[in-house]
Amino acid sequence: MSQKPSIPKGTRDFGCPEMARRYYIFDTLRDVFRSFGYAQIETPAMEGLDTLLGKYGEEGDKLLYRIQNSGEKAALAPEKGLRYDLTVPFARFVAQHRGEIAFPFKRFQIQPVWRADRPQKGRYREFYQCDVDVIGSPSQLNELELVQITQEVFRRLGVSVLLKINNRKVLTGLAEICGFPDKVVDITVAIDKIDKIGIDAVEAEMLEKGLTPEAVKVLRPVLESKGGFEEKMALMRGLMTGVSAEGVRGLDELDELFGLIAAAGISMPVELDLSLARGLNYYTGAIFEVKALDWQIGSICGGGRYDNLTGIFGLPGVSGVGISFGADRIYDVLVGLDKFPAGLESVATVLFANMGAAEAAWVLPLASALRAAGISVEIYPESAKLRKQFDYADAKGIPFISINGENEMAGNKLNIKNLASGEQKEFPIGDIAAICNFLRV
């Protein structure tokens, strides 16, 4: 009886080269997050369904993986589901452990999430999220810190990025000044299409969505504006002052944040993008999105401020801001731009060929001495044909091979060959320093 081995649709195995690269990304994120004083948490893969349901909209509820109850309750409705994102478990964590947490709470979390989505290119049913959040402080110094973290992460990864910033309150303001406060989404979606379909088509779409010609006219100067940050801000401030208090608050926030970004000397390009609307029914202040400048792939990082994430879990009035790094897309960008450093894989420096039981036993203490000196060593476990042993070194990319038979044993010599240059040398077995030197070429 033999089964054809396979994994569920939309999931992935990660072999050795991918894992080394994935951990390069995770470790970079971890190092940067930690250097800004963020601490890591982990939450269980399974959460109670009551924790998860109703948090992701109707569509999200459908995409939750539900776990069959075990034992006698197997036939009853499931009580547990798999983590769908890291945000809701984080909110649950903060509310549950509020007594043990020092606020403002700066945490990061790097764990897989699961969604019963239709799998397609670049969309998986299991994927890692890498979230960094500050909770318990409304100050925009937190937004700035996330901007600094973003800059440092992509500086270390060697990827040039553009950070786009928007503010949810400004979007509300735009909807209010044209008299359709309930049409925030429609207006934002329409603005987003200007570059693609032009201003006339955008206006037609807004009319179709139920806006009046007067409302569309109010928005026209904003849609037409080709100016930079200052011009756009002045334009909106003129339109919103005295009309939308929320909109003006949003403009004040944008002014403050761009001021902080300038004061902190951020060198990454940052731009105001009024069409940015990620997680609209969720964010309440700043909205962020990061794009790679030299690789076409959509956003590789995004986030924003939310004002009442933990309220549903009994801890109201706690404001937070966070961003999420898209590990899969960052991976694709680094492959595309050839930015993964060489030598990420765990490859031994030298392979001791196996010439038989006596020779292998003779080599053991030498291998231990080299390991103690910090050299990564493999001993080929079988006394197989030398060809096969060379092939193994070649397949794993091991740069040196040491072949020692009766002559070397009798002469207390170690024979080592540099597989790239072909250079071959003999060393007295006691001269670990010289051996290390040769291996560190």
Added chain:
Amino acid sequence: MSQKPSIPKGTRDFGCPEMARRYYIFDTLRDVFRSFGYAQIETPAMEGLDTLLGKYGEEGDKLLYRIQNSGEKAALAPEKGLRYDLTVPFARFVAQHRGEIAFPFKRFQIQPVWRADRPQKGRYREFYQCDVDVIGSPSQLNELELVQITQEVFRRLGVSVLLKINNRKVLTGLAEICGFPDKVVDITVAIDKIDKIGIDAVEAEMLEKGLTPEAVKVLRPVLESKGGFEEKMALMRGLMTGVSAEGVRGLDELDELFGLIAAAGISMPVELDLSLARGLNYYTGAIFEVKALDWQIGSICGGGRYDNLTGIFGLPGVSGVGISFGADRIYDVLVGLDKFPAGLESVATVLFANMGAAEAAWVLPLASALRAAGISVEIYPESAKLRKQFDYADAKGIPFISINGENEMAGNKLNIKNLASGEQKEFPIGDIAAICNFLRV
């Protein structure tokens, strides 16, 4: 509407201090595994139920978490389950990717597994396994390498351990020489109790299990033997030679492995333990178990050789050997023996107090300069009462605080206080080297 936040029974949240400690263990394992040329893989949390069912016995099948199908198939029997261990997914991985793998394949895997077990102290429904295996080589140099890895892991963690070794073929031999080849488990379980209940009670138990008095008499010398490795081996060789070919093969393997351990200069205590029987219907050669010498907790690491793990997935005749490190128990040992190093948590070196918007903006470029010099810096995001800001530094264990108001701004000075010693100093803001020096005390 507010929910009482909670997580499913038998699962855990890991807060910042635990996570820092857990990662210390995972990173140590990862570093050691890599230094011996092992490469990391990850497999999906979900596997097809056909991959999982029938691999863990009837009891294991019951403890598998099954995932409800999504969409139209929700009412049908589940097709997917959560990973129950790392061994079966590894076997599936090897069979599925055999074409891309260089054998012998040395891999490690550190991922959570899920079991619908009754939760109790120290037993969780979600826990990490840390497995390291070589597959595709019958040589006992692989067993030796795992012994070396074990020694190096616990040397780095600062824990004194005892490695116990047994061999499944020897257990078969013992069952064969007394004429009850099908009673391997009963005999091994009985031997395991000698220290606790004495030889008479053990013999009574074996009789109860269906062994004859003659059979028990054959085993008596082995049970009574108080000798060391050499004596026990000589005794068993005398009993098995010409009676159990399998038993003799097992003794030969033990001789070889203990010889390799001596040749490699292993300094960790290693002993032969005939009662060791982990995973009996699974292991075919060497069996390993590690105990902490100075902390009572059961085994913290175990494994052995298996001869046909991948056969069920269509790749027969591949021998492997592996060990699994019990992260939760190792954690408890390190806590118990106070062996976690200080400073594992990601704590900033200096907290810039927030004295208002202008002061915070003034401090931003200084914070960036210190970060660029490798100092981890936090800026308190709110201009809260100083008491609260000190409490924050205290709760997070931040060792320095920098409080800068109008005077410092006017004088281009940075004021830094060492919270432990109380020492306070002023620095010209340009003298980053002197500031770093003070912070690195």
